[in-house]
């Protein structure tokens with residue numbers, strides 16, 4: 001662990017920029033070879049943890065096996081990632097089989113950190129686990145049957161139930177995808193599924209016309225839940241993954257109040273346009289500072305490295321309202 005004091009990871013908007021979200025000038029913050037055996041480190045999740053930060057990182061190894069690793073940081077920028085993947089023990093069930101793990105999200109709720117990820121169980125579905133200390137990790141029942149991706153928990157119970165966003169999918173590089181919500185009394189049994197959001201019409205907002213999926217843990221604001229998400233365009237040269245934002249009703253989060261017509265961030269830089277999968281910006285986590293409203297989003301870039309982008313939450317909420325589909 002470094003000797004730095006905990007600090008919120010932040011860089012002011014560049015002087016001549018009017019963008020509502022801007023990239024960190026030192027991106028990528030996590031390079032593909034940050035641990036010895038990694039092919040790539042991307043689509044990863046970070047949270048505040050005691051007097052510092054911790055995270056769960058997607059590391060694909062040099063055999064191209066997908067797994068998740070714990071990591072630690074004092075400043076949210078310089079990370080020490082464990083060389084070995086997380087070794088889960090049984091949580092709320094007997095230990096269940098997992099072929100692979102990818103695209104984690106992490107949230108503090110009540111008394112522990114909950115982790116969701118895309119879990120290989122005869123096809124991709126949503127795995128759930130928890131930890132108290134980022135040393136011992138417990139794996140629970142999968143939330144759903146295959147096939148599903150992008151399971152994202154809300155940071156508190158709503159109407160006395162745990163609530164999760166997800167995107168039902170298929171076995172491959174799914175050419176469709178709507179966001180749904182599911183609810184649970186106990187983090188084990190999930191039901192009361194509601195539709196949240198479909199891809200947008202090509203004519204209105206082509207960057208999100210093929211599929212959409214939730215990104216970081218939604219943030220509670222006075223205007224609703226701020227949900228940052230990815231949208232996919234099918235171009236003549238393959239898929240393009242960009243980032244947008246929506247506001248969901250606080251008590252009925254399956255009701256979309258506003259949703260951005262323009263993208264917030266689309267692949268533009270070399271590390272977003274070149275890599276194992278070109279043209280991907282894929283947000284999975286965000287830190288925010290309640291007092292200053294500063295927001296730091298962590299996103300996978302080109303399925304290879306991890307980047308950061310910043311915004312002010314009040315400006316972002318206004319932008320979504322003013323630029324809604």
Ligand code: BMA
Pocket residue numbers: 043102103173174241277280282300303
């Ligand atoms: C999705 C997932 C993500 C990946 C993205 C772009 O379907 O597999 O892990 O970042 O495709 O390749």
